[in-house]
Amino acid sequence: MTDQLYVVLLGTGAxxxxxxxxxxALAIVREGKIILCDCAEGTQLKLLQAGLSPAKVQTIxxxxxxxxxxxxxxxxxxxxQLFGRTASLTIYGPPGLADFVDMVATISxxxxxxxxxxxxxxxxxxxxxxxxxxxxxxKNLRHSSPCLGYRFHESNKPGKFDExxxxxxxxxxxxxxxxxxxxxxxxxxxxxxxxxDVMAPPIAGRIITYCTDTRPCTAALELARQxxxxxxxxxxxxxxxxxxxxxxxxxxxxxxxxxxGAQAKKLILWHLSIRVHGxxxxxxxxxxxxxxxxxxxxxxxxxxxxxxxxxx
Amino acid sequence: MTDQLYVVLLGTGAxxxxxxxxxxALAIVREGKIILCDCAEGTQLKLLQAGLSPAKVQTIxxxxxxxxxxxxxxxxxxxxQLFGRTASLTIYGPPGLADFVDMVATISxxxxxxxxxxxxxxxxxxxxxxxxxxxxxxKNLRHSSPCLGYRFHESNKPGKFDExxxxxxxxxxxxxxxxxxxxxxxxxxxxxxxxxDVMAPPIAGRIITYCTDTRPCTAALELARQxxxxxxxxxxxxxxxxxxxxxxxxxxxxxxxxxxGAQAKKLILWHLSIRVHGxxxxxxxxxxxxxxxxxxxxxxxxxxxxxxxxxx
Numbered sequence: 001m002t003d004q005l006y007v008v009l010l011g012t013g014a015x016x017x018x019x020x021x022x023x024x025a026l027a028i029v030r031e032g033k034i035i036l037c038d039c040a041e042g043t044q045l046k047l048l049q050a051g052l053s054p055a056k057v058q059t060i061x062x063x064x065x066x067x068x069x070x071x072x073x074x075x076x077x078x079x080x081q082l083f084g085r086t087a088s089l090t091i092y093g094p095p096g097l098a099d100f101v102d103m104v105a106t107i108s109x110x111x112x113x114x115x116x117x118x119x120x121x122x123x124x125x126x127x128x129x130x131x132x133x134x135x136x137x138x139k140n141l142r143h144s145s146p147c148l149g150y151r152f153h154e155s156n157k158p159g160k161f162d163e164x165x166x167x168x169x170x171x172x173x174x175x176x177x178x179x180x181x182x183x184x185x186x187x188x189x190x191x192x193x194x195x196x197d198v199m200a201p202p203i204a205g206r207i208i209t210y211c212t213d214t215r216p217c218t219a220a221l222e223l224a225r226q227x228x229x230x231x232x233x234x235x236x237x238x239x240x241x242x243x244x245x246x247x248x249x250x251x252x253x254x255x256x257x258x259x260x261g262a263q264a265k266k267l268i269l270w271h272l273s274i275r276v277h278g279x280x281x282x283x284x285x286x287x288x289x290x291x292x293x294x295x296x297x298x299x300x301x302x303x304x305x306x307x308x309x310x311x312x
Numbered sequence: 313m314t315d316q317l318y319v320v321l322l323g324t325g326a327x328x329x330x331x332x333x334x335x336x337a338l339a340i341v342r343e344g345k346i347i348l349c350d351c352a353e354g355t356q357l358k359l360l361q362a363g364l365s366p367a368k369v370q371t372i373x374x375x376x377x378x379x380x381x382x383x384x385x386x387x388x389x390x391x392x393q394l395f396g397r398t399a400s401l402t403i404y405g406p407p408g409l410a411d412f413v414d415m416v417a418t419i420s421x422x423x424x425x426x427x428x429x430x431x432x433x434x435x436x437x438x439x440x441x442x443x444x445x446x447x448x449x450x451k452n453l454r455h456s457s458p459c460l461g462y463r464f465h466e467s468n469k470p471g472k473f474d475e476x477x478x479x480x481x482x483x484x485x486x487x488x489x490x491x492x493x494x495x496x497x498x499x500x501x502x503x504x505x506x507x508x509d510v511m512a513p514p515i516a517g518r519i520i521t522y523c524t525d526t527r528p529c530t531a532a533l534e535l536a537r538q539x540x541x542x543x544x545x546x547x548x549x550x551x552x553x554x555x556x557x558x559x560x561x562x563x564x565x566x567x568x569x570x571x572x573g574a575q576a577k578k579l580i581l582w583h584l585s586i587r588v589h590g591x592x593x594x595x596x597x598x599x600x601x602x603x604x605x606x607x608x609x610x611x612x613x614x615x616x617x618x619x620x621x622x623x624x
Contacts, residue, residue: 015391016390016394019360041354041383041384042353066421067387067390068387070420071386074379074383075328075379079327079328082328103415104412104415107412107415108379108412109378
């Protein structure tokens with residue numbers, strides 16, 4: 001199916017793996033290509049369990065260098081080598097990421113046979129870059145180490161070409177119709193015709209925002225603005241709210257405040273503490289839903305599909 | 313149950329994890345304490361899946377520094393920190409191991425709150441050391457990087473004290489009987505009495521030998537001598553035998569030759585290539601069993617119990 005965009009929540013836990021939740025990693029899947037957000041220990045296996053080929057990962061966006069977000073990277077890189085990858089791979093993340101990749105490679109003596117590009121993003125400024133059909137924005141969140149939030153904004157899709165209107169305006173079949181569809185103004189029999197005269201309005205691209213490991217902050221709010229999907233740190237329920245500030249994490253209620261403030265369409269509670277099971281799952285969810293009803297408490301390998309222009 | 317000794321085959325695969333096999337790690341469990349052999353990506357989760365507490369791991373023996381044997385170590389160490397471990401942990405392995413642990417800690421900025429002792433073993437000599445009730449011997453195997461095999465030889469258990477014989481010899485109840493049980497020679501009414509006069513012969517300790525990632529070699533043969541359980545590299549079946557030498561691995565037939573030559577009691581085929589599933593499992597197993605019938609082709613989380621003095 002074309003134009004399909006979905007997210008697979010590979011690992012929804014935090015800090016240490018449990019029998020029910022793996023460590024943080026998330027796959028954004030669009031037209032068979034995968035962007036990975038974080039690469040915790042176990043991520044390469046989670047991809048297989050999700051039916052996703054690790055070879056389709058073209059880009060990895062690392063939030064920060066705490067072990068529970070990066071310790072799967074060495075294994076991912078070496079397995080790709082083993083399976084004969086030739087396609088390039090780009091990894092974005094905070095300063096220190098290139099050293100981590102280099103040092104691990106030095107010790108375990110692996111050499112990659114595919115192009116690997118490690119791009120360190122300056123945490124103190126807003127970065128903008130393009131990944132496939134997405135305009136990506138990253139900003140430093142508020143954690144105990146530099147931690148990047150990422151906003152993935154898909155390109156708009158041109159609206160439908162209206163054949164009836166084009167016929168009525170006397171536009172001949174041929175290249176001029178193509179020009180209008182490409183956004184070019186044309187002239188027919190001395191009359192100026194604008195693309196909007198024959199095209200439906202563009203269909204907005206979808207927005208996914210990934211903000212793990214953070215206190216509620218302005219950067220998260222800005223990144224999350226009008227997102228179709230906001231994945232936000234919700235390590236604790238209200239019962240453990242006193243632990244959120246000293247550990248630089250958020251409660252689910254605080255995540256919901258960001259989602260509401262940013263007018264996001266859907267919130268995924270993320271980076272769930274090992275305590276979050278049984279009734280505590282319900283606590284986390286209901287506390288968020290009081291402020292932001294369209295909140296999901298996820299489980300590993302859940303898939304979330306996003307429709308264009310379809311706020312739920 | 314006292315005197316119980318068993319091995320849990322946490323990860324029976326090689327190089328990259330698959331849906332059916334995890335990467336190499338093996339737990340030796342004796343009286344609630346665990347020795348871990350290798351610590352691949354995913355090992356901490358495998359321990360949980362096996363119902364074993366990672367906190368019970370007191371010793372880790374690393375074979376070599378290839379990623380598929382050590383990339384679970386950083387996560388294991390940091391998770392133990394998170395769960396408030398205070399007990400010390402000792403890790404044995406080849407030179408470079410301490411650098412690996414230090415460098416990963418530097419990048420991801422973790423500080424361990426429990427005593428960690430990294431002991432680098434010189435690969436070119438035979439090392440001998442004591443771990444719990446085991447006398448451990450390590451030797452360099454034959455792989456593309458220094459790779460240690462480990463032999464774990466449990467202490468002998470004293471034979472049963474024979475009350476009837478003791479009575480007949482006129483040994484009074486009290487400390488002298490205890491002395492005999494501790495191996496001390498005593499004198500009763502001017503007559504010398506040796507422990508063997510009243511004690512059944514000692515019951516031999518069990519021997520487990522772990523030789524992963526190696527060509528067949530003398531070191532493996534020596535380590536495996538009279539083992540109750542030999543875990544030996546069997547990456548390939550005969551069909552891929554031409555790949556064994558250049559990659560410094562063994563076929564299952566070669567593993568069986570070592571087991572037979574060393575007069576081991578049981579062989580576990582280990583470090584199984586990702587190709588080993590379906591009929592290829594049967595090939596691997598039957599090719600080994602032609603030479604060494606008591607061979608097991610394992611699956612992840614299999615448990616192997618060892619009886620004292622019970623050759624199967």
